[in-house]
Amino acid sequence: MGDANGFDALGRDLGRLGEYLAYPETPDLAAEIAPRLGGRRPRAGWGRYARWVLVAAAVAAALALIFALWGDARRAVAEFFGLRRVAVVPGQVPAPTASVPAVPEFAGRTTLAEARPGVGFPIRVPTYPEGLGEPDEVYLQELYAPGEVQVVLVYRTRPGLRAPGPGDLLFRLYAARTTGLFVKGPPTAGTVVWEVTVDGNRGYWLENATHPVRFRDAAGRERLEMTRLVTGNVLAWEVGELTYRLETNLALEEVLKVARSLKEVP
């Protein structure tokens, strides 16, 4: 910025003064304020959700960072959200095409009883809300590597239990054991991403999201047949070697209750 109009010399000397000012030593503010932050997280404006943290209200910039890191830094991306097997990436939302079916076409229809012996991990089902009962549909799908599978439990509306919006879906619950990666995104602008905890396990919540979910297998190959377009809300979290995803139009508070109610059924 030129400081014309007669202030050139004054400006020059002020610049010089800046160099020669004897500033007192800067105190170690980081150490001083640490106790005052007191475990408090940034005010997110959602009082009762104080334990949960907003990662980004406007996700684009944060996701741009992830995108920048993406190249060979999957670990860094995953750490960002605290998940190893699910990542969100930015970019343009593609229009649904034949390879991104708006209606997921599931394969491997089965029943809970049939799936249980072959899946290799305990299948946990939600016990909330009351009266939920058995899933309406169960799918068991292999994920391109020995022992890598996902179980999909589909719950549809029931008397007194329905999710907002069109359709009869209450929620879909995925439990996957894989060393592959579920790549979610890019989400639409305005998508809210929150970091949450589910029984002490880190996870995140995508709200008002319309995004494709793609799957990269353990060898890094993208499996187009697994690509789906998801519209609505998604809670993703990890428990040990299992990755859970819950897709729904229900609100976060309800979804967390569902997620925390998972019980192994003998």
Place this chain on the structure above:
Amino acid sequence: MEGGPLDDELFIARARTGDQNAFAKLVRRYQEVAFRTAYVILADPDGAADTAQEAFIKAFRALPDFDPKRPFKPWLLRIVVNEALNLKKPTRRRRELALRLREATVRGDAAPSPEATVLARERLRVLADALLELPAADRAVVALRYFQNLGEAELAEVLGFPRGTVKSRLHQALGRLREIVLGRQPGLRWVYGQNGGR
């Protein structure tokens, strides 16, 4: 020490999740600029430390409102300046305030003769004393522009004014400063005079 914007984004994103270590990294990166800006406005080391501390705590709490697409430093400095000016208003005490010069040889404009060096240092001394006579808001503008080397756009961001207003505020502040300097040392009108001197 300041890192790149990419680092900032990473630390900010983590700090927004409540990661205090990430926020501490941001604090360490920007504590000097925050403290020094507050110090020039207040000319008081204790007040500057308190102000910078409060500013960082406010920044931490306000992180969800921060637009991560924008640079962090101007946003932080805006909080620092507001804190400093708010602290300044109620007290308005006239203490033994001073902006001292480092014990170093001040480069003059002319060849480094002993006289030129002494004169250059004396001129800065007059300027530093005159700065303290300025209203704190003017001092903030001067400090941001000349001590922190902020450009017009960043100044606008920190002060919350349109760029045109920033320019006129800076000129007003410089005009007042020149008036004070010339009141103390009329001979300096040959240097800082109405036509820019030299």
